[in-house]
Amino acid sequence: MITRNPSLTDQVKAHLKERIVNDWLADGRIPPEAVLAEDLGVSRTTIRDALAKLEHEGAIFRKQGAGTFVNEPGLQIKSRLEEIWSYEQVLEDHGYTPSVEVLIDQIMAGDEETAAALAIAPGDDVLVIEKLFREDDAPVVLTRNRIPAALLTDRERIGDEMPIYEFLEEYCSRRLAYYVSEIIPVALNAEQAKKLGVKRGTAALSFDEVGFDQNNEPVVHATSYFRDDLLRFRLIRRKAGA
Amino acid sequence: MITRNPSLTDQVKAHLKERIVNDWLADGRIPPEAVLAEDLGVSRTTIRDALAKLEHEGAIFRKQGAGTFVNEPGLQIKSRLEEIWSYEQVLEDHGYTPSVEVLIDQIMAGDEETAAALAIAPGDDVLVIEKLFREDDAPVVLTRNRIPAALLTDRERIGDEMPIYEFLEEYCSRRLAYYVSEIIPVALNAEQAKKLGVKRGTAALSFDEVGFDQNNEPVVHATSYFRDDLLRFRLIRRKAGA
DNA sequence: AAGTGGTCTAGACCACTAT
DNA sequence: TAGTGGTCTAGACCACTTC
Numbered sequence: 001m002i003t004r005n006p007s008l009t010d011q012v013k014a015h016l017k018e019r020i021v022n023d024w025l026a027d028g029r030i031p032p033e034a035v036l037a038e039d040l041g042v043s044r045t046t047i048r049d050a051l052a053k054l055e056h057e058g059a060i061f062r063k064q065g066a067g068t069f070v071n072e073p074g075l076q077i078k079s080r081l082e083e084i085w086s087y088e089q090v091l092e093d094h095g096y097t098p099s100v101e102v103l104i105d106q107i108m109a110g111d112e113e114t115a116a117a118l119a120i121a122p123g124d125d126v127l128v129i130e131k132l133f134r135e136d137d138a139p140v141v142l143t144r145n146r147i148p149a150a151l152l153t154d155r156e157r158i159g160d161e162m163p164i165y166e167f168l169e170e171y172c173s174r175r176l177a178y179y180v181s182e183i184i185p186v187a188l189n190a191e192q193a194k195k196l197g198v199k200r201g202t203a204a205l206s207f208d209e210v211g212f213d214q215n216n217e218p219v220v221h222a223t224s225y226f227r228d229d230l231l232r233f234r235l236i237r238r239k240a241g242a
Numbered sequence: 243m244i245t246r247n248p249s250l251t252d253q254v255k256a257h258l259k260e261r262i263v264n265d266w267l268a269d270g271r272i273p274p275e276a277v278l279a280e281d282l283g284v285s286r287t288t289i290r291d292a293l294a295k296l297e298h299e300g301a302i303f304r305k306q307g308a309g310t311f312v313n314e315p316g317l318q319i320k321s322r323l324e325e326i327w328s329y330e331q332v333l334e335d336h337g338y339t340p341s342v343e344v345l346i347d348q349i350m351a352g353d354e355e356t357a358a359a360l361a362i363a364p365g366d367d368v369l370v371i372e373k374l375f376r377e378d379d380a381p382v383v384l385t386r387n388r389i390p391a392a393l394l395t396d397r398e399r400i401g402d403e404m405p406i407y408e409f410l411e412e413y414c415s416r417r418l419a420y421y422v423s424e425i426i427p428v429a430l431n432a433e434q435a436k437k438l439g440v441k442r443g444t445a446a447l448s449f450d451e452v453g454f455d456q457n458n459e460p461v462v463h464a465t466s467y468f469r470d471d472l473l474r475f476r477l478i479r480r481k482a483g484a
Numbered sequence: 485a486a487g488t489g490g491t492c493t494a495g496a497c498c499a500c501t502a503t
Numbered sequence: 504t505a506g507t508g509g510t511c512t513a514g515a516c517c518a519c520t521t522c
Contacts, residue, residue, distance in 0.1 A: 007490085007491065007492090008491075008492070009491075009492085032506080032507060032508085033507080033508070034506095034507085042492080042493085043492060043493045043494065043495095044493090044494085044495090045491090045492065045493070045494090046491085046492060046493085048508090048509090049491090049492095051508095058422075061419075061458050062507095062508065062509090063456065063457070063500085063501075063507085063508080064499065064500050064501075064507075064508045064509060065499070065500030065501035065502075065506080065507050065508065065509095066500080066501050066502070066506095066507065066508080067501090067506090067507060067508075068507090068508075069458075071458060073422065073454075073458075074422075077422065081323075081425070081477065081479070082324055082477065082478070082479055082480065083479065083480065083481070084479060085481055177480075178478055178479060178480045178481075179478070179479040180300075180315065180316075180319065180476060180477075180478055180479075181476065181477045181478075181479055182474060182475070182476050182477075183323070183425065183447065183474070183475050183476075183477065184447075184470065184474065185427040185428070185445040185446050185447040185470050186427070186445055187429070187443075187445045201429075201443075203427040203428055203429045203445045203446075204427050204445075205425065205426075205427040205447075209479070212315075214305065215305070216303050216311075216313060216315075228426065228427050232424055232425070232426065233424070233425050234422060234423065234424050234425075235323065235324065235422075235423045235424075235425065235477075236324070236420055236421070236422055236423075237323070237324055237325070237326060237420060237421040237422075237423055237451070238324065238325065238419075238420045239325070239327055239420075249509085249510065249511090250510075250511070251510075251511085274487080274488060274489085275488080275489070276487095276488085284511080284512085285511060285512045285513065285514095286512090286513085286514090287510090287511065287512070287513090288510085288511060288512085290489085290490090291510090291511095293489095304488095304489065304490090305488085305489080305519085305520075306488075306489045306490060306518065306519050306520075307487080307488055307489065307490095307518070307519030307520035307521075308487095308488065308489080308519080308520050308521075309487090309488060309489080309520090310488090310489075
């Protein structure tokens with residue numbers, strides 16, 4: 001898979017992000033859009049697109065008629081739920097050095113729930129990959145990914161420790177576009193608790209989610225469990241349509 | 243507080259949303275942007291802004307070079323976590339007729355955690371409003387909002403059952419802009435369990451969140467608990483920057 | 485090759501904030 | 504009143520999909 005060059009907008013965004021995090025701006029104030037457009041030699045539209053992305057990420061906020069400002073509290077947020085892609089990255093963002101152990105990696109018949117999620121027939125083969133992520137020695141995340149076996153290319157698979165979105169590109173030629181995630185509180189059962197190193201019945205967060213590719217076809221069904229005492233998620237909630 | 247007229251973009255968005263949900267489009271295919279611009283008599287930019295919002299909400303998806311299509315799975319999603327504003331609305335979206343009971347409504351000294359969240363001094367007065375939301379008879383959501391007493395105007399308060407964002411506009415002249423929410427799995431304690439009508443120790447989802455106004459100042463600290471068996475949240479997760 | 489969405493430009497005018 | 508972000512236009516060219 002090839003990726004396109006960064007757009008002008010993304011380059012502007014990266015440039016501004018650097019100025020923001022390195023504190024190169026007086027009073028946390030970002031220069032007017034017209035000035036940025038002039039200085040960087042691009043149109044105001046391009047500047048505005050970049051600022052819109054930064055605002056959505058919580059890095060800045062804008063006040064009509066007043067100006068654009070750095071959003072200090074927003075900058076502190078790691079692991080923004082709507083943007084999580086790999087748990088390796090999440091753990092790194094928290095300052096951990098993550099390690100991965102593959103617990104299960106085999107093809108088996110999919111259960112009903114998975115078949116429904118992946119729009120395949122019940123009993124169709126799926127590749128099941130179960131992984132445990134640790135920070136140093138403490139287990140933090142337990143995940144179970146299920147991919148329709150029909151999507152697998154004939155290439156021999158090696159290195160299933162890679163993040164699932166890389167695996168899908170490498171061995172299925174599918175690019176993960178988004179997840180639809182359901183957030184469920186659970187009391188961990190004996191097996192899950194043992195793997196995560198906590199007492200049975202501990203309250204934990206879990207995700208039950210389906211990943212879709214660019215053509216809007218389901219490609220992976222994932223369930224994940226988290227040690228709440230070691231990893232906590234944040235989210236920015238805005239009014240619909242804003 | 244006055245609200246501005248819907249922008250052209252929002253009008254276009256509403257128009258398209260209606261065509262989408264009422265199934266007025268052949269093959270779930272949305273007309274090309276140039277055609278929409280011509281038909282509606284607006285520029286392509288306006289059309290694209292409206293489509294971008296609809297795509298972000300999960301109602302449609304776009305394929306470069308191919309077209310724009312209705313996203314059936316996305317249309318089914320109610321209570322999108324990033325966009326929740328009032329629990330009344332959430333319960334209505336689920337087809338319930340919600341009712342609200344105000345359990346607590348008084349001014350008291352804020353605890354340390356709330357003081358830190360609201361950037362006030364520990365011990366400063368806060369207005370505490372605790373509410374229980376029911377669908378028919380079953381309790382579903384328990385919330386506790388804390389607002390700095392210093393924000394209250396002198397007007398006599400009546401009708402504290404209104405949604406918190408309305409309350410803030412009415413009695414504090416502040417408009418809620420966004421929440422920063424932390425998602426926490428808990429085992430309900432005796433008091434919480436009793437109010438929600440479940441067994442003590444039941445796993446539940448909770449939010450611990452701070453609401454900010456347009457000037458990026460914290461105006462409300464909220465904690466909420468949910469009956470997972472009656473209400474479940476979904477979320478669309480995308481790659482950062484997309 | 486034709487058609488579609490993606491990016492970018494240059495400029496106009498409006499709404500709101502600060503002073 | 505000056506300056507800022509918000510909205511909108513008209514048009515150009517590019518990247519990708521489809522036939």
